[in-house]
């Protein structure tokens with residue numbers, strides 16, 4: 183497997199040198215990194231039903247779940263926080279890093295925020311408003327970016343934004359990169375390992391089709407994670423109890439620094455007009471006779487079709 | 491059946507079930523075949539706060555209620571009884587400290603045990619002292635500010651994996667059972683080593699080892715309670731812990747029934763599913779009824795203990811006795827319903843049958859449980 187060590191972005195040189203035993207003391211500063219993890223509520227099935235009239239998802243009767251790819255992002259965010267706490271224990275104490283989960287969705291999306299809190303997320307923020315409905319990836323990333331700016335004003339600097347690779351329903355994989363664009367931040371996709379954590383940069387490994395790539399990414403940054411990055415934990419009992427009663431912050435359009443024509447359907451550059459499954463013609467033929475005859479007929483058929 | 495669990499108890503069940511389904515079931519066959527201790531799963535159980543269930547809140551736990559423990563144990567046992575044993579045996583190891591430890595001992599040990607950072611083990615049995623626990627020969631002699639331990643413990647669950655051991659040893663051989671005392675021994679103490687790891691019929695994911703003490707010196711303050719209290723502490727501990735063995739039995743039996751129902755509906759013979767045969771239906775009905783009765787008894791005994799009741803021996807023994815006999819019968823029937831498939835290691839029920847057997851043996855054999863129940867009946871009559 184080929185390994186590439188590459189610099190990312192331009193301000194990277196100002197970043198700290200890799201930590202070694204010799205220069206460890208100089209770098210023994212408190213790491214304080216607030217992390218935002220973006221999660222989406224999706225129907226808990228791969229058989230998505232679309233309303234032929236409105237071309238929107240039919241959600242009735244289908245259990246909603248946290249987008250499976252986003253569970254890896256949540257787990258990694260919590261692990262990064264735990265690693266920071268571990269690293270900081272070696273001498274310093276200070277304000278704790280926070281993990282904030284944010285989702286744009288209907289009021290019931292509150293449930294996935296509680297689920298995230300039960301596995302270690304500190305704060306849940308729900309962006310919910312009728313005016314946000316029908317958003318495409320552009321409007322979604324725009325709204326998320328505005329909300330992240332507001333989070334910075336309320337909770338302090340956000341250094342890392344984690345997204346899932348793609349969603350089970352929309353499936354575009356565009357929101358992460360678009361979010362980076364909106365926030366003017368570096369973006370790294372398909373991250374499979376967080377190798378090093380520092381105040382100024384992260385060393386990350388990403389999984390490409392035929393190779394791994396290692397990057398040093400300056401913070402703040404947006405990353406999207408691959409499935410293999412971790413194995414999400416089961417909620418803890420204390421987490422589940424906290425999740426049950428934790429307050430969920432709900433922001434409406436009026437709470438964000440946006441105009442209503444910039445969000446939802448009106449702020450979208452695209453609109454899903456029709457979603458349908460291609461009609462596949464299936465031909466079937468049943469061979470009869472004893473086993474030898476059936477094998478003979480099958481072989482002939484496959485040969486005539488050019489399959490074998 | 492609805493046992494009207496509180497929201498918090500439902501959370502315990504949900505979380506333990508999730509661990510069983512997502513983390514245990516996929517690897518249980520491999521753990522069984524390789525006789526491998528489930529380190530990763532134990533970490534997961536710890537992270538989920540389930541060890542905290544053993545410990546009162548003031549020492550970093552989540553209450554120390556036996557009923558809560560039973561709920562967690564039952565769900566974990568549906569996944570694998572070997573894993574559930576490793577979890578429950580740690581609780582058994584802490585219990586002497588919770589029941590009779592000093593304030594300093596509780597402060598020193600319980601928070602690490604509650605977080606699952608450290609496992610515990612309970613060391614009573616010896617080669618010549620099984621059912622007759624008063625026959626233990628391991629000795630503890632006070633020498634200045636230290637006790638010196640000599641002797642061998644046998645078949646100790648979590649042996650080698652645990653950091654904290656509660657050890658029963660004779661401080662005064664002339665006094666018989668009244669000469670026994672309980673000590674806390676930490677792994678790594680000079681003179682404390684481990685013997686061979688046993689090869690077992692079932693619960694093969696759990697470890698069972700010998701503990702060897704050769705002039706092992708421990709600080710005097712590691713004595714739990716007073717000298718001579720050892721036997722009483724052992725009995726009090728086992729009285730509290732036995733419903734959890736009942737919960738193990740209920741869990742493994744329920745898992746075997748669930749597998750049997752699934753199999754009976756899909757297996758076809760004589761052109762119909764075997765679940766259409768009345769003899770199979772009646773077996774399933776009996777299994778379900780017995781399991782429900784066992785569960786009700788286990789829950790009742792656990793709640794009685796949590797209420798602070800004084801006379802708990804008989805109830806606790808009944809729960810363990812009945813549930814473990816049910817588990818053995820139900821798992822044997824499950825193999826029967828599976829027919830030849832049940833005998834094959836490819837299917838999960840033969841493991842459940844091998845595993846279930848232990849619940850009739852450890853923490854006092856079922857003969858000993860009957861002795862306890864009978865002595866209570868005759869004493870109070």
Ligand SMILES: Cc1cc2nc3c(=O)[nH]c(=O)nc-3n(C[C@H](O)[C@H](O)[C@H](O)COP(=O)(O)OP(=O)(O)OC[C@H]3O[C@@H](n4cnc5c(N)ncnc54)[C@H](O)[C@@H]3O)c2cc1C
Nearest residue numbers: 220221286317318319345346348349352353354355356357
């Ligand atoms: C069948 C279908 C096809 C669609 N095709 C398009 C299309 O071609 N172009 C287009 O612009 N829109 C499309 N949409 C709309 C799109 O689903 C929405 O814009 C959606 O809000 C985000 O896109 P996504 O689901 O593809 O997310 P992805 O870009 O696949 O998601 C990547 C990550 O971004 C984060 N994220 C995504 N949505 C949210 C959210 N609401 N809140 C918080 N974090 C989030 C998550 O971390 C997620 O893992 C389509 C929708 C459907 C149902």
Ligand SMILES: Cc1cc2nc3c(=O)[nH]c(=O)nc-3n(C[C@H](O)[C@H](O)[C@H](O)COP(=O)(O)OP(=O)(O)OC[C@H]3O[C@@H](n4cnc5c(N)ncnc54)[C@H](O)[C@@H]3O)c2cc1C
Nearest residue numbers: 612613614615620621645646647698851852853854855857
């Ligand atoms: C896998 C495993 C894990 C264990 N883990 C632990 C542990 O963590 N800590 C620990 O201290 N011990 C542990 N033990 C020991 C266990 O508690 C003993 O095996 C059990 O108490 C029985 O003792 P024994 O095996 O010596 O049987 P014995 O006492 O020799 O009994 C043999 C048979 O005689 C019967 N019998 C004995 N006395 C009577 C009587 N008075 N009346 C009627 N019948 C009688 C018994 O019921 C049994 O059928 C473990 C054992 C096993 C197998």
